[in-house]
Amino acid sequence: MKIRDLFDRDIDRNINPAVVVSDKKSETIQAEIREYVFTDDLIEKFYTVLDAALNAQGQKTGVWVNGYYGSGKSHFIKYVHYLLHRETSELAFSCWKKPSSTTTTAGASAG
DSSP states (O other): OOGGGGOSSOTTSOOOSSOOTTOOOHHHHHHHHHHOOOOHHHHHHHHHHHHHHHTOTTSOOOOOOOOOTTSSHHHHHHHHHHHHSTTTHHHHHHHHHSOOSOBOTTSOBOO
């Protein structure tokens, strides 16, 4: 068995190394939504941010996202945008609800 056989998805697929906020191509949006890996901590933070944004009751809401370089801050904020945006929210929430099908021995989701 080869390592590539452990993964559900083709490991040779194109994966953007960084988020580009202005990239609004349909293929990019689909990939960013479908490739996002959720952890319990991220899901908790999504609830916190969505609650603040949706229950602001007419007030302005600010969110501070803190983390090390490369820790996923931009991916997180972009996914929040997908959850809140009318055109992408259905797909974003449907992918959020799906548990990953497998987990590698290193603990990273392969699904």
